[in-house]
Amino acid sequence: MNTILVQSEDFDAGAECEALGSGRRDIGAVVAFTGVVRGDQGLSALTLEQYPGMTEREIARHVREAELRWPIAGVTVIHRVGRLLPGDRIVFVGVACEHRTAAFEAAEFLTDYLKTRAPLWKQEHRGEMAVWVEAKDTDEKSALRWR
Amino acid sequence: MTLLYFAWVRQSVGCSEENLPLPDNVRTIEELITYLRARGGPYEQVFGQPDRLRAALNREHVRFDANLHNEDEIAFFPPVTGG
Numbered sequence: 001m002n003t004i005l006v007q008s009e010d011f012d013a014g015a016e017c018e019a020l021g022s023g024r025r026d027i028g029a030v031v032a033f034t035g036v037v038r039g040d041q042g043l044s045a046l047t048l049e050q051y052p053g054m055t056e057r058e059i060a061r062h063v064r065e066a067e068l069r070w071p072i073a074g075v076t077v078i079h080r081v082g083r084l085l086p087g088d089r090i091v092f093v094g095v096a097c098e099h100r101t102a103a104f105e106a107a108e109f110l111t112d113y114l115k116t117r118a119p120l121w122k123q124e125h126r127g128e129m130a131v132w133v134e135a136k137d138t139d140e141k142s143a144l145r146w147r
Numbered sequence: 148m149t150l151l152y153f154a155w156v157r158q159s160v161g162c163s164e165e166n167l168p169l170p171d172n173v174r175t176i177e178e179l180i181t182y183l184r185a186r187g188g189p190y191e192q193v194f195g196q197p198d199r200l201r202a203a204l205n206r207e208h209v210r211f212d213a214n215l216h217n218e219d220e221i222a223f224f225p226p227v228t229g230g
Contacts, residue, residue, distance in 0.1 A: 120229025
């Protein structure tokens, strides 16, 4: 069972992990990544903008690609949008598999692709200043290694 | 066709969405960029730097050589920064 959500509300990472494995006896590994807003260099808030109608579709496309590469029992991807503060959870990627290697790899694959393909844009607020974040070459390189 | 703008592209152009008939001499995203740039003002600023832009056609990432049709939804935005 896969769940893909783009929402402004917070999520409960523990509950999402529980849900990924619940009621099944064939899952030996649940790997979860939670991204948190880092309050460095005086960051006061982040605003996340998305392309409604494309974001979930693009994430779903990469979940399907992950399913072709690894034997996956379930995936949950949650990405928050709107205004977030330092310390807030921003993204959750959870993968349930029979074995741990596939779960680790698929979770990393999905996280890399979220950064370089999902139509989401971060704007950083520092006091009165608001600046759109520039895409990083290192993120692009991380995604390219899965080719 | 419907044009959508996101992030700083939306802010620079000054709107998030506009509808217009596909111009006669525009067959690809690249030609649409040239057409929009010729509008001048903020459009010249945004579409004069195509290296900073990415495009989606009907909600899928595409290259600038993608072909356009009158009923298409085309989005312009900077490289994505989610995750």
